[in-house]
Amino acid sequence: MSSEDTVAALSTPPGEGGIGIIRISGPKSFEIGKKLFFSSREITNFKNRKLYHGYIFDRRNNKTLDEVLITFMKGPYTYTCEDIVEIHCHGGMIPVREILQLIFSLGIRPSEPGEFTKRAFLNGRLDLTQAEAVMDLISTKTQNLKDVAMKQISGKLKEEISHLRTELITVLSNLEAKIDFPDEEIDVEDMSSLKERVSYIRKSLYELIESFNKGKIIREGVKTVIVGRPNVGKSSLLNILLGEERAIVTEIPGTTRDTLEEVINLDGIPLRIIDTAGIRESTDKVEQIGVKRTRDSMEEADIVLVVLDSSQELKDEDKKILNMARDKPSLIVLNKADLEKEFHEGTVNELAPDIRKVKVSALKKEGIDQLEKYISELVFGGEVMETDEIVITNERHYNSLKKTDNVLASAENGLEAYISEDLVSVDIKEGLEILGEITGESAGEDVIDEVFNNFCIGK
Ligand SMILES: Nc1nc2c(c(=O)[nH]1)N(C=O)[C@@H](CNc1ccc(C(=O)N[C@@H](CCC(=O)O)C(=O)O)cc1)CN2
Numbered sequence: 131m132s133s134e135d136t137v138a139a140l141s142t143p144p145g146e147g148g149i150g151i152i153r154i155s156g157p158k159s160f161e162i163g164k165k166l167f168f169s170s171r172e173i174t175n176f177k178n179r180k181l182y183h184g185y186i187f188d189r190r191n192n193k194t195l196d197e198v199l200i201t202f203m204k205g206p207y208t209y210t211c212e213d214i215v216e217i218h219c220h221g222g223m224i225p226v227r228e229i230l231q232l233i234f235s236l237g238i239r240p241s242e243p244g245e246f247t248k249r250a251f252l253n254g255r256l257d258l259t260q261a262e263a264v265m266d267l268i269s270t271k272t273q274n275l276k277d278v279a280m281k282q283i284s285g286k287l288k289e290e291i292s293h294l295r296t297e298l299i300t301v302l303s304n305l306e307a308k309i310d311f312p313d314e315e316i317d318v319e320d321m322s323s324l325k326e327r328v329s330y331i332r333k334s335l336y337e338l339i340e341s342f343n344k345g346k347i348i349r350e351g352v353k354t355v356i357v358g359r360p361n362v363g364k365s366s367l368l369n370i371l372l373g374e375e376r377a378i379v380t381e382i383p384g385t386t387r388d389t390l391e392e393v394i395n396l397d398g399i400p401l402r403i404i405d406t407a408g409i410r411e412s413t414d415k416v417e418q419i420g421v422k423r424t425r426d427s428m429e430e431a432d433i434v435l436v437v438l439d440s441s442q443e444l445k446d447e448d449k450k451i452l453n454m455a456r457d458k459p460s461l462i463v464l465n466k467a468d469l470e471k472e473f474h475e476g477t478v479n480e481l482a483p484d485i486r487k488v489k490v491s492a493l494k495k496e497g498i499d500q501l502e503k504y505i506s507e508l509v510f511g512g513e514v515m516e517t518d519e520i521v522i523t524n525e526r527h528y529n530s531l532k533k534t535d536n537v538l539a540s541a542e543n544g545l546e547a548y549i550s551e552d553l554v555s556v557d558i559k560e561g562l563e564i565l566g567e568i569t570g571e572s573a574g575e576d577v578i579d580e581v582f583n584n585f586c587i588g589k
């Protein structure tokens with residue numbers, strides 16, 4: 131791909147829509163735009179970013195293709211940093227296709243997926259973290275990931291990485307001064323103060339790395355299983371959690387194609403509910419199998435909702451399930467709270483003293499808000515998202531941060547042990563390099579392609 135050429139694509143979703151926006155970016159875009167467009171009034175000079183009304187006209191067969199609005203945006207102050215023309219046409223398959231074909235007939239090529247944003251990156255307007263956030267912003271189905279993406283687009287993560295790199299460069303230049311002028315009286319920091327600096331950098335790295343626990347949940351969701359012996363109300367509870375008022379999220383990246391998995395959006399957290407509906411055998415003989423299956427599904431889970439029927443005595447099977455849940459982040463859902471209680475809460479407290487209990491009635495839809503609040507707290511440990519907090523949600527960033535921390539651990543040891551400046555500076559340089567892969571400053575073509583290949587056409 132070269133930015134010498136001019137590209138075009140539909141930037142709105144294909145199909146039937148109020149309007150469709152075709153973007154043309156590159157040096158020939160203005161020339162092409164002017165060739166296609168016929169204004170409804172006399173225009174001597176198109177003003178920058180003004181929206182003009184008129185028609186797209188195909189000179190090859192003297193046909194008016196569509197009535198449109200058009201705008202000319204002069205680079206470098208545009209999305210791609212290049213000259214851009216946007217044609218706002220009618221959003222139907224045929225008008226869009228006709229106009230695009232006309233554009234392509236004039237020597238413009240279709241843009242690759244993500245190419246507009248890739249051009250913005252190559253021209254230095256966005257770094258990789260910002261470009262990746264644009265992708266998240268478009269593709270996410272949950273509020274939390276969208277909020278993180280907006281922060282990232284604004285450059286929060288980019289700035290943090292750049293800050294850490296600056297710190298590393300300070301350490302490196304001190305080491306290099308020591309290497310270059312070993313015998314001279316120069317003003318360089320001693321090894322222990324450099325070690326302090328590296329420790330400080332690692333502290334910041336640690337926070338970023340830790341934030342991925344949350345970030346992974348924000349992106350991929352939490353595997354949740356609802357367990358309990360037959361008839362306690364698992365299906366009823368699932369149905370309520372799936373309630374129509376909540377958007378059902380599908381196609382979360384990384385979601386295994388498990389047909390029994392449903393994803394619901396709970397306060398911006400995707401809960402991937404693994405339905406244990408399979409554990410529905412009810413004869414005595416298969417109770418054993420039921421317990422085993424429950425154990426298996428629990429193993430996969432990030433969190434467990436144990437449902438008990440509080441209108442009945444606690445049964446052996448309940449106790450077994452409770453026992454298994456002790457090793458997992460869990461909640462105990464005391465269902466059927468609308469019925470007369472036959473149930474010994476004290477026993478539950480003894481069996482599972484550390485697990486929070488919540489009384490609900492799946493039938494009467496009572497206690498569900500409380501349950502949802504507890505689920506959020508269980509998932510995020512009661513933390514709320516701070517507005518200025520940086521959350522790493524991207525596995526690529528996470529892996530690079532971990533690698534950086536590894537080499538800096540080695541640098542820190544080296545500084546501690548007063549080993550040669552040379553060896554330490556090799557680590558520091560490597561750290562700089564890896565951090566640069568996150569922002570793209572030192573990312574190879576393969577990394578860059580990998581990032582943009584996931585984009586959609588027209589972005
Ligand atoms: N019609 C339309 N709507 C759109 C976009 C677009 O390209 N076209 N966007 C894109 O997909 C998004 C908006 N993002 C944009 C980001 C930067 C610039 C831009 O021109 N930036 C320049 C100048 C900023 C300024 O005026 O100060 C720059 O950063 O240099 C434009 C759009 C969403 N809406």
Ligand SMILES: Nc1nc2c(ncn2[C@@H]2O[C@H](COP(=O)(O)OP(=O)(O)OP(=O)(O)O)[C@@H](O)[C@H]2O)c(=O)[nH]1
Binds near residue numbers: 364407465492
């Ligand atoms: N009174 C009352 N009945 C409930 C409540 N929740 C569920 N039930 C009833 O309990 C019965 C079993 O509910 P389900 O949701 O099918 O229970 P389950 O745990 O999925 O059952 P299995 O599929 O057999 O494992 C149904 O008749 C429900 O209507 C509740 O909160 N109160």
Ligand SMILES: [K+]
Binds near residue numbers: 365366
């Ligand atoms: K059921």
